[in-house]
Amino acid sequence: MAEILLRAQDLSKSFGAVQACRNLSLDIATGEIHALIGPNGAGKTTLLNQLSGDLMPDSGHIFFNGKEISRLPLHKRAHLGLSRAYQITSIFPHLSVEENLLLAIQAHSGHSFRFWKNAATDPQLQAQLIPALEQVGLAERAGERAGSLSHGEKRQLEVGMALACKPKLLLLDEPMAGMGPGGTVELSKLILKLKEHVTILLVEHDMNAIFALADRITVLVYGEAIATGTPEQIRSDPAVRQAYLGDEVQ
């Protein structure tokens, strides 16, 4: 079996009286696309937040590449190879597409206490810019204000920025939300292409995409992982059918 890249062990998180995460354990194997599904309020975002460092768990452990990162601050996780593509409002709308990507590249090109040289024309950063733009298909839109991109293009930029950090594990947070069928197809193709370089944890609602892309799926209900397995195993798991799928997927 492939080695474990990320292990979450007995994670718990409460907000006041609401327990969003209950003793949740999860393994993600290197090289796989692992999907996280569950009804709204199941705790998917909370889990993702704890993995990325936006939230600290109340109890439990997270191990990344063998190293414990349970309470490591956000910026340090990025340097270990854990990267997250947030939802749309997390690009820099007033900067150009190019500047957005350059920032992501810059974050992983040494320290930024350089006060004199122009960052936009820095050859070290520029060298990585072209491939980054092409990887997500935004080469033509490089000079435009990120805020003026279409919904789908913003998504691409978001993923591009997360990728520019050269991650080992990419956390994709509902990348297909709000996209039409055409966009979904494009994004699915992109995710499959990425799989060659990056392990992916995908949170999504689009069931068809999930079942087409995922190697393994974990189902979350009320903060607990009720099942983990291949798409086939999940489809036929009675607990899952009862809690979540119902008659939607045959």
Add this chain to the structure above:
Amino acid sequence: MLLIIEQVLNGLQLGIMLFLMSAGLTLVFGIMQVINLAHGSFYMLGAFVGATVTACTGSFLAGIAVALPAAALAGMLVEALVLRRLYKKDHVDQVLATFGLIMFFNEATRMIWGRQPLFMDVPPWLSGSIEIIPGVPYPSYRVAVIGVGALVALFLYILFTHTRIGMQIRAGASNREMAGALGINIKMLYTLVFGLGTLLAGLAGVMAGPILAVEAGMGESILILTFVVIVIGGIGSVRGALVGALLVGMVDTLGRAFLPALFRLFLSPAYADGVAASMASMSIYILMAAILVWRPRGLLPAHA
């Protein structure tokens, strides 16, 4: 010993005044998320209106009776005309616009009442002293101030925990959109909350009249203390404002009273007084810094 008790009471009285100032302001900060530098202007308005009406009618109570609605109405007017447009704006914009309000109010006050400070006498029926602790006479007026403040604190407590409007305010504090979705008229609520805040500020102002000088710009000095109280207590938290206000009132008063004596123990008198004066004026800021290091969101923050 008598001196200590007297200073503690003074600290309590200052704390109460600060509570009146900060209770309303912390709500405005917490609920409307607006930073309002002009809060001191309503304190000033209360003092000026109170002083003028008292001088005209000879009755301190009449002064209060006019000053309070004046402050509340002025507040609601300002909210409707200016503040309302600032809710969705950046903090910089809010700071600048309310700074403009301060300029306007200060200058308007100078234009109407002139540059000389007004003097307000302690009303005759409060000008004696009471021995609230046997053997310790304390000015009746200051006792009255403490009493009024305590009543206000009680009133606010009842308002927030036992009335519908209080619950609506708390709901608005936690979640604006949800409260709006539940049918609470948010606009009206905001105006009322703001008006309540300015009313309390006006009350503090009119009560401060006999103790401090009534002059244009008086709002700014108490505004800073108010901010310190709010930062210490926690933005949006009235309980925090009470705790913070009492703490700041005590530290400031006792510091000024006793630091010189303390420093004289091991420094020459000339040096001691100088150092003590400096330390006393910085004491509450040092307190604030210390609390922030320990609890960056204040002692009793409003939300978890």
Add this chain to the structure above:
Amino acid sequence: MFRQSTRKILFLAAGALFLLLLPPVAKLVGEPYFISLFSRILIYALAAVSLDLILGYGGMVSLGHAAFFGIGAYVVSIFAFHGFEGSPIISWPFTLHGQTSGLVAWPAAILACALLAAIIGALSLRTSGMHFIMITLAFAQMLYYFFVSLEAYGGDDGLSLFSRNTLPGLDLGDDTHFYYLCLALLFTFLFIAWRLVHSRFGMVIRGSRENEKRMQALGFPTFRYKLVCFIIAGAAAGLAGALIANQTEYVSPGLMHWTRSGEILIMVLLGGMGTLFGPVLGAATFLLLEEVLAIYTEHWMFYLGPFLIVVVLFAKHGIYGIIAGREEKHG
């Protein structure tokens, strides 16, 4: 007619030319007063540009920036005071003598402010938003009250300097020499700041303003960058303070009062936040308005207040924004 960037360059060139030619022209028309008026404007412009660095580019709304302005001024004055008195400033742990030489006093002012900014920044930058505003305000007021209580240096009445600092090769007592020095320092700082905001460091600062969480998620430890920016801005404001002490030959705690911070903030806004050159325009506008309005009415603040509100609500991008177009705005 002209492209936006051409318009901007033309406007800046015209402005620079105007400032360069001001002293001879002022003398020609027999109004030498303008030289000292514009020296004041240049000094406040320096302070405003330094504030723009943390505010317009870094998104740090500091209401305590005038503290550095005031401290810089006081360092120079204290050095001068002791220089004339002959007594040392401090005798323990080492003896520090007063100085009237600008070569010692001005770097001392810059250093003192940098140190202070490091301390205040380290404490304040752990917070953000409303907390940050109020905390910077409180720290500035703390310093204000401290200097008011400092009887040895005049307290509330302030301290006069016997003469301006000395610098080799220049006679700062001559208003024209002093003006050109201020101009040179302003231009130098503008150049440094320009390179700064376009460098890698500048990009981190600008990104943190727009979306700090995202910057951290990308891997930037934003706190330390913001702190360094805060220190640089504080040091520059300290230099401006050293200059104002020389210009007026008088300092008082009022220089660091939070309302002074507010005035510098107004200059940044009036001119245009996040543009570096806008604040220069804003400083000129504010100080000239003050001069002109004061002639007509002593109650000019009555009009400036609402004017400010109107500008905030309707003309967000300031004068520079109107003139130079909106392409460089960061929103």
